[in-house]
């Protein structure tokens with residue numbers, strides 16, 4: 001089962017995203033604020049290691065993250081979360097998973113992939129709209145082929161069909177989302193959802 005963000009700011013920003021009257025700049029900003037919360041939740045169990053430092057007054061032991069983070073943006077809507085993720089993890093390496101939904105079958109069609117070294121990292125797959133789960137399953141298989149073993153998917157909204165698909169295909173991939181919505185419609189859009197995330201981020205139709 002996914003981790004569903006339980007925070008007033010998540011609910012507030014998700015409502016801005018859902019509202020059809022939200023302008024493109026406001027949509028981007030709300031997506032950014034929500035991404036901060038989602039990425040923080042997706043990394044809340046990361047291991048730390050001790051590090052010896054000196055404050056201006058004395059030596060002390062601090063903590064730092066024990067392993068690197070890789071962000072994998074599922075194109076194109078995943079790009080809407082990447083800046084916020086980089087603000088939290090400025091050293092993160094970045095991969096791209098270019099996949100398009102077939103208009104007829106909603107099956108994933110690959111057009112571009114490029115991954116950094118993955119096998120020692122916490123891999124965050126940024127897939128804002130978990131609809132059928134086809135694209136996320138495809139991206140999770142790709143990163144697993146490249147050696148990723150610690151993978152969390154960061155979603156804004158998830159549909160029950162996508163969650164089931166992922167729990168069958170990749171039970172080891174953790175899911176973090178701001179909401180689990182009711183269902184998919186006949187065009188594979190999430191209902192009530194927020195429409196086409198890519199179109200709303202980038203002003204296309």
Ligand code: URA
Nearest residue numbers: 129189190195196197
């Ligand atoms: N992708 C979107 O952008 N929106 C949906 O509802 C489903 C997939």
